[in-house]
Amino acid sequence: MPSYYPAALVKRADESLIRALAPGVPMRRAAFGLAQVVLRELRDHAGGAVGQKVWLVVGVGDNGADALWAGAFLKRRGVDVRALLLNPRRAHPAGLAAFRRAGGKFVDDVPDAPAPFGGGPGRGVVVDGVVGLSGKGPLRGHAAEIFSRPSGHRVVAVDLPSGVDPDTGAVAGPAVTADVTVAMGVFKQAHALNPGRCGRLELVDIGYPEAGFGPLGVLDGARGLTALGQERLAALLPAPGPGDDKYTQGVLGVVAGSPTYPGAGALCASGALATTSGMVRAVGPGAKALVAVHPELVVSEDVESTGRVNAWVLGPGADESTRALLLRALATDLPVVADASALRLVPDAIKRRSAPTVVTPHEREFEAFAGRPVGADRAAAAAALATECGATVLLKGHVTIIAEPGGQVLVNIAGNSWAATAGSGDVLSGMIGALLASAAAEHAAPVAAAIHSRAAALAAGAEPGAPITASALAARIPDAIRSARASGLARRTPSVRAAGRTGDGNAIGSYP
């Protein structure tokens, strides 16, 4: 089941939900959940709720209605709530009536907080109820003006930050940058694809059945974006058993590094070595330099003289002198990770392969390899290339997209940006290779991406963190694997239902 859904599907699911429950129930739950989050924001950032200010910026649809209903709840809790109706004549009639009944006031602007950066008195919450699931294009007019200036208030978005495309997360003009986004019912694709605009995610239970969507049907078998949950990640990480030796865990062959770029090869090897307790072979003109850095590597000259391998990593730091070697490895029927120079030197041979292949471009490499730019819809771009090439496409970035040739699309949300450093991609391709040679081959790319982000966070240290090198990231891979395995084990015995995102996109919300 996906973790993040496309808007059209959610709209249909919402309609089924309304039919299954009494009319108005999902929206009241949505509004109640939203109000709880706003109250928490006031307590945490304005020093309390009673008498504090909340401004609702209200559009014409159900998203604005959620804001108005929440405003009514908040008003009854003693909050000073004011609504700014972007189009007073078209505002949701029932929502408006509820807000009026509760004694809510109307305004035509949102004043800046007197102490924008200090919190405390004067700082309130602005609720973005401009548009949600039906949002198209950037913010316009007054809404654009309100949300384009830093007001100093906390911004809570209803369902989605307005101006952000619900399916692609793309922003083509003025858009809300939320501190918190309160997702209704299920997460939408933009929650995964644009975490920078969403801020912290909270999920409100609006009545979908907890264990899947069976009774509603609509979301069953749905396509969307999947995140590996903690438990799944832990279960997929390979570990040697009593019967294992260095060969049975998978042997990886690495064609990386060259006299021109020795460093990239060393980093790739460090990623591979830290991700498997089996064996890594270094092959080709760069191999001797790599063994000087990593004595664990087993070196050979070419593909033919290399002992058995179960998978190849090709490309980091490779130069023209490795072209023939790359082609020979690609001609085998073994799984291959093709990265960096391999994508540039031998693209056609990579595209022709029928054996399992993972390509790992960043955006510029994607453009050169695919012959077209990634564009605004990163997930669709990766999925289209995966189908075209019959390969797994791992499109790197803060949100890494992993598109499988069969159509499944996974996302890895880094959670921090410290991995944006030279050489960290080389470490990643080594990690994918090690897993591709192992029993975890089928899920090598998403598992490696998740561990890579975790290792970057560990290397950067406690908040607020500090810059890291790719070598430092590689050095924390064992800790990342250990902590992922440990938290997966802990999750098998959950004791409480959590409200809010758990970091793996599989959070459940609670409705008191």
Ligand SMILES: NC(=O)C1=CN([C@@H]2O[C@H](COP(=O)(O)OP(=O)(O)OC[C@H]3O[C@@H](n4cnc5c(N)ncnc54)[C@H](O)[C@@H]3O)[C@@H](O)[C@H]2O)[C@@H](O)CC1
């Ligand atoms: N129907 C229900 O029972 C539920 C609805 N929910 C809420 O309803 C929302 C969806 O509501 P709607 O489908 O009514 O639509 P929205 O409220 O998302 O959008 C309303 C209208 O705004 C206009 N619009 C689109 N883009 C715009 C832009 N950039 N600038 C200005 N106006 C724009 C369009 O005419 C659109 O139909 C969800 O996101 C969620 O917040 C939730 O409360 C869950 C339950």
Ligand SMILES: Nc1ncnc2c1ncn2[C@@H]1O[C@H](COP(=O)(O)OP(=O)(O)O)[C@@H](O)[C@H]1O
């Ligand atoms: N802003 C970011 N936040 C988190 N991770 C990032 C960010 N930018 C890049 N990364 C990650 O860092 C790595 C960079 O890879 P790449 O661009 O190939 O670097 P190099 O070629 O120098 O090794 C990838 O794993 C990518 O997902």
